Amino acid sequence: MSQQLETDDYDVDHDAEFPGVIEAIRTRRSGHNFDAEAEISDETLEALVEDAALAPSSYNLQPWEFVAVQDGERLDEVVELAYGQEHIKDAGTAILVVGHSEAETADRVFGEWEEAGRMDEQAAEETKATAVGMYDDERMGRDYGIRNASLAAENLMLSAHARGLKATPMIGFDAEGLSEFLELPDDKIPVMLVAVGESGGEEPERLPRRGVEEVLHRESY
Ligand SMILES: Cc1cc2nc3c(=O)[nH]c(=O)nc-3n(C[C@H](O)[C@H](O)[C@H](O)COP(=O)(O)O)c2cc1C
Structure with missing residues (x-):
């Protein structure tokens, strides 16, 4: 019998160094019931994107952007496009x-690795070539974009939840x-x-949720 996470299992592990983060992970929900009269401020929008952009990324390339739509008529179009x-x-x-889907930030980011003294010029050039090479293949470039941007999306959602x-x-x-x-x-990939x-x-x-016993494999699948 698999162990399932029940909704009343969301007690916080107070031994954790950042218990609030664990609480946020455990209580986050995808919302379908929003207050149609309320709006978020520009400041909040920017804070959410700032938190999203702190997500980890391969070589710190940060291969993401965010397009925010708040105009009522444009939101109607988005609703239509979202079935x-x-x-x-x-x-x-x-x-x-x-x-x-391209390593478009590579020159800047590897310059930053070098400037910070984390790589010498030769290492920065070589690592940049490897990083850019990973995006050469169209399928792989797409995968990299999706993997990295998905982490940014999760950060954004947890930040929103933490802000109520x-x-x-x-x-x-x-x-x-x-x-x-x-x-x-x-x-660019949506x-x-x-x-x-x-x-x-x-x-x-x-x-x-499927329980740990069901989804955790040890040593091999
Ligand atoms: C990749 C992905 C696509 C999703 N697409 C939709 C969607 O189009 N519309 C929607 O209302 N929810 C969507 N969801 C939300 C899921 O339905 C939701 O995460 C899932 O039912 C678990 O609920 P919870 O997030 O409240 O724990 C999506 C979630 C993920 C991760």
């Missing part, structure tokens, strides 16, 4: 987390249509749409 998911409109803010907001990750949208609507360049806003009340109880 009628009205909670996006109620949330009041939709943030598309965008991934890079709700956030919902979404891939239920017409990727091509939304990319066109938001004028994404061809080399990784995750995150609806963010004030809570409109309770969410249905969380469905069970």
Whole structure:
């Protein structure tokens, strides 16, 4: 019988160095019930993106961007492109987390590794060539963009939760249509749409999670 995480198992491990983080991870929910009258401030939006951009990334390339939509009419379009998911409109803010499919920040970032004395010039050049090479293959470049930007999306959602907001990750949208609507360049990947806003009340109880015994493999799969 697999062990399942029940909703009343969200007690905080007070021995943890950062118990608040564990509490946030354990209580985060994807919101579907937003307060349609409330809006988040510019300051909050910027704080969320600042936290998202602190996510780890391969070689610190930070291959992500964020497109925030808050205009009512534009949100209506986003809802339509997301197959009628009205909670996006109620949330009041939709943030598309965008991934890079090219190592476009490599020159700058490897310059920073070198400037900080973490690599000499030769090592920086060689490592940059390796990092850029990883994006040579189209499929791999896409994978890198999605992996890195997904971590930024999770940071953004946890930051929203920690600030008393709700956030919902979404891939239920017409990727091509939304990319066109938001004028994404061809080399950018629409990784995750995150609806963010004030809570409109309770969410249905969380469905069970697969337990550790079921998902943890030791030494090999
Ligand atoms: C990759 C991904 C895509 C998702 N797409 C949608 C979506 O299109 N619309 C939506 O309302 N929720 C979406 N969700 C939210 C999931 O339904 C939700 O995370 C899951 O049911 C678990 O609930 P919880 O996040 O409240 O724990 C998505 C989540 C992920 C990770």
